Amino acid sequence: MRTIELKTVILKIAGKDEFYGYEIHKKLQQRKIEVGIGRLYSVLSEMKDDGFLKDRWEKSQSGPKRRIYRISKKGEMKRDEILGEAIKTVHEFYTEYLNNLPPELSVFNFVSKMLAENLPKNANMAYAATRFSEPVKKIMSSLANELPMGQLYAIHERENRVDLGISAVTPVDGTFEDIPMKDKYLDLLMVSGNIKKDCLDSCLREWQRVISKSGILAILSPTALLTIYRDPLGIEEFIEQREHPRPESEDSLDISFLRGEIEKYFERVEVNEIVHITVIRGFNPLS
Numbered sequence: 001m002r003t004i005e006l007k008t009v010i011l012k013i014a015g016k017d018e019f020y021g022y023e024i025h026k027k028l029q030q031r032k033i034e035v036g037i038g039r040l041y042s043v044l045s046e047m048k049d050d051g052f053l054k055d056r057w058e059k060s061q062s063g064p065k066r067r068i069y070r071i072s073k074k075g076e077m078k079r080d081e082i083l084g085e086a087i088k089t090v091h092e093f094y095t096e097y098l099n100n101l102p103p104e105l106s107v108f109n110f111v112s113k114m115l116a117e118n119l120p121k122n123a124n125m126a127y128a129a130t131r132f133s134e135p136v137k138k139i140m141s142s143l144a145n146e147l148p149m150g151q152l153y154a155i156h157e158r159e160n161r162v163d164l165g166i167s168a169v170t171p172v173d174g175t176f177e178d179i180p181m182k183d184k185y186l187d188l189l190m191v192s193g194n195i196k197k198d199c200l201d202s203c204l205r206e207w208q209r210v211i212s213k214s215g216i217l218a219i220l221s222p223t224a225l226l227t228i229y230r231d232p233l234g235i236e237e238f239i240e241q242r243e244h245p246r247p248e249s250e251d252s253l254d255i256s257f258l259r260g261e262i263e264k265y266f267e268r269v270e271v272n273e274i275v276h277i278t279v280i281r282g283f284n285p286l287s
Contacts, residue, residue: 001033006043009033011052011071011079018070044069052078087242095134098275107275108135112142114272114279115188115218121149123187126210128155128176130193135277137164139190139220144168150187155179176203181210190218197253200261208265208285217266217282219258226255226278255280 001009013027021041028035035043047053052075057065071079103109119125125147127140132154144152144166154164155174164171174180176191177199189211195203207217255271258280262269266282273279 001035003043003046006033006035007047007050007052008082010043010047011075011082014069014071014075016071018068020066020068024069047075051075083242087239090239106142107277108138109142111139111220111274111277111279112146114274115139115190115216116143116146119147119150119187119216121147123147123150124181124185125150125188125190126153126155126172126179126181126186127190127192128174128179129191130156130176132156132164133192136192136220137166140164140169141166153181177206179206179210183209184212184215186210187212187215188218189215190220192220195219195253197257200253200258204261204265211285214284217262217285219262219280221278223273223276223278226253226258228254 009028009031010024013031014024021044022037024044025035025037025040028040044053048055048069052072053069054072055067055069058068060066098107101107116123125143127136129136132140140152140154144150148168152169154169154171156171157175158173172180176193176195179189189207191203191207211217255278259269259271262280262282265286267284267286268282270281270283271278272281
């Protein structure tokens with residue numbers, strides 16, 4: 001194995017705690033990677049010189065001092081870079097897989113069908129988002145196909161405006177707290193993006209204002225952003241957590257909190273998880 005590849009493997013298997021060289025040697029052997037102990041210590045020394053490892057000497061009661069290593073901040077960043085590239089590759093294949101599914105199995109079509117259920121054929125709909133990602137565009141396009149007689153608006157700030165490439169969608173300037181629609185106008189309001197906890201109440205009041213008496217609010221998000229995962233993680237949870245890192249702050253929203261806040265403004269709340277997308281819907285705004 002080339003030295004550069006061996007360094008990558010060591011970063012992958014070293015863990016977050018301190019370790020001895022012989023512990024890494026054992027782990028390499030378990031993976032059927034044969035490396036002489038002399039060469040291994042030489043590589044560990046190079047990694048220290050590169051700034052990927054830190055070391056210290058530990059006194060031993062029964063022999064000479066022993067060197068203990070741990071991953072440095074630079075090493076953690078390099079390991080995250082390696083992991084990020086691997087997850088990016090998996091995510092690209094997964095996205096292609098989702099995009100190539102037949103229409104009846106499409107996640108985005110499934111979400112749009114659920115959102116369109118029981119809406120009038122000429123429904124007034126709006127999607128407010130801080131960023132119109134490809135999944136959001138696909139849901140909007142599918143929804144426009146589901147209800148071709150309806151009116152669909154894309155609400156976002158002018159400086160963030162992008163070409164959605166969907167002729168049936170009308171772009172409108174606005175924010176989560178300022179939906180430029182008249183009272184009780186929308187049959188469906190969809191929301192995606194970074195909603196701050198301290199402004200959620202004012203957002204909900206505004207959303208309640210523009211939604212008709214029998215209308216629906218739908219908050220859509222990658223499940224990873226609304227879920228506090230506990231170790232040990234399943235492979236899907238691990239990838240989702242890395243792909244959509246949950247902000248570690250008091251502003252972070254989770255499903256139970258969002259549900260409780262929406263219940264203050266809507267008669268009924270439902271939560272649906274479709275593959276990696278969570279949809280929280282509030283039905284019938286309270287007066």
